Amino acid sequence: MSSHLSPTARVILGMLRLGAETGYEIKRAIDLSTRFFWSASFGQIYPELRRLEERGLVKARPDPRGGLKRTSYQLTKTGESTLHDWLTDSDSYTFELRDEGLLRLFFGDLLTRDEVLENLHARIEFCDFVLDRFRELEPEARTGFMEEDQLYPHLALSYGIELMEFMRTWCERTLAQIDAGELPPSPVP
Amino acid sequence: MSSHLSPTARVILGMLRLGAETGYEIKRAIDLSTRFFWSASFGQIYPELRRLEERGLVKARPDPRGGLKRTSYQLTKTGESTLHDWLTDSDSYTFELRDEGLLRLFFGDLLTRDEVLENLHARIEFCDFVLDRFRELEPEARTGFMEEDQLYPHLALSYGIELMEFMRTWCERTLAQIDAGELPPSPVP
DNA sequence: GAAGGCATGTAAATCGTTACATGATTTA
């Protein structure tokens, strides 16, 4: 049997294992945590849950909680072991980046010095914006964002914060160097 | 008229402006430079060049060089100004990341300590691999990878190298801390 | 009873990779 997991399936199984039960809760968990490095939309989550059920990795049941009709899912034995297989499979290693600010910097030779500086400035503001979002998440991550005894989400957040601080520092330094003429004065186009 | 540029159109126009002429050359330029933060495949490039011609942003002509039959493209006036508009548009700011190693770390509570350490180790090896690729590109980037007077590609590469070094250092530090028990001992699943 | 959030989903459009097909030219 094929044990391949689509990108979205990977977060879904993990979030189910961490305590989320419905598609809605999975989406909320993602938006509060992994969305900066592994996002998913409703349009992916609901159909994928169906597919995972067909494959026997999750089991659906009507949600016992009163009120709204929801569908709750839980991992099956197969689901658990497939999740664990993926979590320990070093061969699967997607790392994809799409960074428009960096692409603009790459094309810096096509711009005036002031335009490059303006782009770096915008990038710094972007870092600040993301850092603010990250710091809002800190308390939640520190206590475990769904149940207790979840310590690694906080570690991942720390990584994100340090990464953004690195980006910000790099931009400030580079901006200063270009401003001081120590780095490429681009030919006026 | 709509001046929206698809992701692939953005690199294409930029690479044309930097001196690439054919779809093949654009692809090669991308693979030698932006592919780590802005990639594109032949299956995207050739159809997109057609679309850009229909929109009047580029002009095709049979390649003057003898030998193989190629199609060369060059930017039109409209193409030039559309490119410049995008390069100076701070509102357009895609930053997308898909980082499987980080997702595994996020789910670290579902693993044994040794399994987490193994994942961090794999991530360090990944950083080393990318750093090797980057350092291979250095000489090319330093001299201008298509024509002279291209200084920013080298700056973007420096950024990539420092970023990878940051990631590597973070992983080593975290690995040591977990190993020393200073960071979350995960409950055995 | 109106507003706002909870909850689930579908359809369309876009975006992208991969695999395949083809043939020409250059180099060993």
Add this chain to the structure above:
DNA sequence: TAAATCATGTAACGATTTACATGCCTTC
């Protein structure tokens, strides 16, 4: 002359976002 590289493209598939539609429940 065989192999490698140049060069262009299509088809199939998979992934993803966005916009839309629906309706229940809670709170004011």
